[in-house]
Amino acid sequence: MTKLKTLLCLIPAVLRTSNLFGDSMPPVAEMVATNSLSLEQVVGEVLSNNPSLKAARANWEAMKERIPQARAWEDPRAGVDVNAGRFVAVPANSFTDQKFMVEQTLPLSGKNRLRGQAASAEAVNAFAEFQRRELDATAAARSAYFRLANAYAQLELNRKNTGLLRQFAEISRTKYEVGTHSQADVLSAETELAKLEETAFDFQRQISEAQTKLNTLMDHPAHSPLGHPAVQTFEPVALTLEKVESLALVNRPELLMAEKKIEAAQARLDAAHKEWIPEPSFRVEADRYNGASQAISEVAAGFSINLPWFNRAKYKAGVRENQKLVESARLELAAARRETLALVWDQLKKVETFHHHTELSKTKLLPLAEQTVISKRLSYETDKTSFLELLTAQQSVQEIESMYWEHLADYQMALAELEALVGTSLEPVIDTAEHQHDSK
DSSP states (O other): OHHHHHHHHHHHHHHHHTTOOSSSOOOOOOOOOTTEEOHHHHHHHHHHHOHHHHHHHHHHHHHHTHHHHHHSOOOOEEEEEEOOOOSSOOOTTSSEEEEEEEEEEOOTTOHHHHHHHHHHHHHHHHHHHHHHHHHHHHHHHHHHHHHHHHHHHHHHHHHHHHHHHHHHHHHHHHHHHHTSSOHHHHHHHHHHHHHHHHHHHHHHHHHHHHHHHHHHHTTOOTTOOOOEEOOOOOOOOOOOHHHHHHHHHHHOHHHHHHHHHHHHHHHHHHHHHGGGSOOEEEEEEEEEETTOSSSOOEEEEEEEEOOGGGGHHHHHHHHHHHHHHHHHHHHHHHHHHHHHHHHHHHHHHHHHHHHHHHHHIIIIIHHHHHHHHHHHHHHHHTTSSOHHHHHHHHHHHHHHHHHHHHHHHHHHHHHHHHHHHHTSOSGGGOOHHHHHHHHO
8 A cells, every 4th residue: 555655656756757738838848959950950961962953953053155156157168179180281370279258147137145145044944943952842841850859759659658658557456455456447547558669660760751851852862860959949930821922923933934934935036937037158368379388379258158048948937936935924824823823722721720729739739638638637546446547648748749740740841841932031021910919
C-alpha cells in the first residue's frame, strides 16, 4: 500500500514533467542539439549547391550569349581568283592573273536589331525559368525542413507519452497487486505502451525520409547526418485575396515568361515584315594583269542586292506564321493570368484551412482535453473512475497534440507553397494590424 501511495503521488509530477498542461500550447520537450539545423542554412545551401538550379543558371547564361549573335551583321566575304595556267600564247595585259574581292552586306532594314530584341526577350524568359526553379527548390526545401521538424516533434511527443504510460502501467500493476483494480488495467496500459513503441519507428522513418530529401536538395550524400531543426511555433499571418493576387500578377515567373514570349514573337513578326526590304552588299575588287609589273593593276567597286519580291509565297507565309505566334502568345498570357488567380484562390483557402485547424487545436481542443485529464486523474486517485477512462483521456491529449504539430507543419508548408506560387515573399502584403490583433 505504501508503494501505491508513492506512485499516486508521482502522477501530478509526471504529468507536469510531460508538459501536458499549461496556459498555452506546450512546446516539444527540450531537444536542443549542439548541431542544430536552421531553415536559413538549408535554403542557402540549396540555392548554392542544387544541380538543377546550376543547370537552369547555365541555360540562362547561354541564352544571353545569343543576343550579340542575333544582332550581328552578316560575315564579310573575301575571295581570290588565280589563273592556274595558260594553254595558248596571249599578249601581255590581256587578262588577269589574280583577282581579289571583299564583300559586305549592310543590314539597312534593321532585321538584325529585331532579331536581337527577340533574343533578349528569350534570355529574360530563360531567367524567369531559372527563377521558377529557384522558387520550387526553396519551397521543396522549406517543406522538407518542416516535415523534419514535425517528425522530430512527433517522436519527442511519443517518447513523452511512453514515459507517462510506463508510470500508469506501474500504478495499475500496484493497484492490481493490492486488489483494488483488475488485471485488465495492467494489460490495457501494456498494450498502449507497445503501440507507442511501434509508432516510434514510423516517426524515425519519417525523419530519415525528410533528411534524405534535404540532402538531395543540398546536393549532399543521401545518408549525410543533419542536425535537429528548431522547435517550430505557430506564427499566424493575415492575408487578403486582393493583395496576394496583385503580388502574384507582378512577380509570378510564368507571367513574365508569357509576356516575354509575346515580345519575342512581335519582334519576329516585325522582322518578317522587313524581309521584303532588299539589303545591299558592297564589294571592292582588285585585279593584276598578266603582263603588269605592279602588284595591283586596277581597283573596282560595286554593289548587289537580293530580290525577295520573286519569292512572295515564302515571305508571306513567314508573316502569317509569326502573326499566329503573336496571337498564340497573347492567349497564353491571358490563360496564365487566369490560372494564376485560380491557383492563388485555392492556395489561400488551403492556408486558411490549416490556419484554422492549427489555431483550434492550440487554443480550444487541447486545453479542453487537458482539463479532462486533470479531472480523470483526480477521480482515479480516489478510485472514483476507472483506469480505462484516464487512459482514454490521456490518449485524447496525445492525439490532439500530435494533430497540432501535424497541422502546424501543413500550415507552414502551405505558406511556403503560396510564396513559390506568387514568386516572392509574402511580407509586403501581410496585414500587420490584423496580424497583431490575431496574435493577441
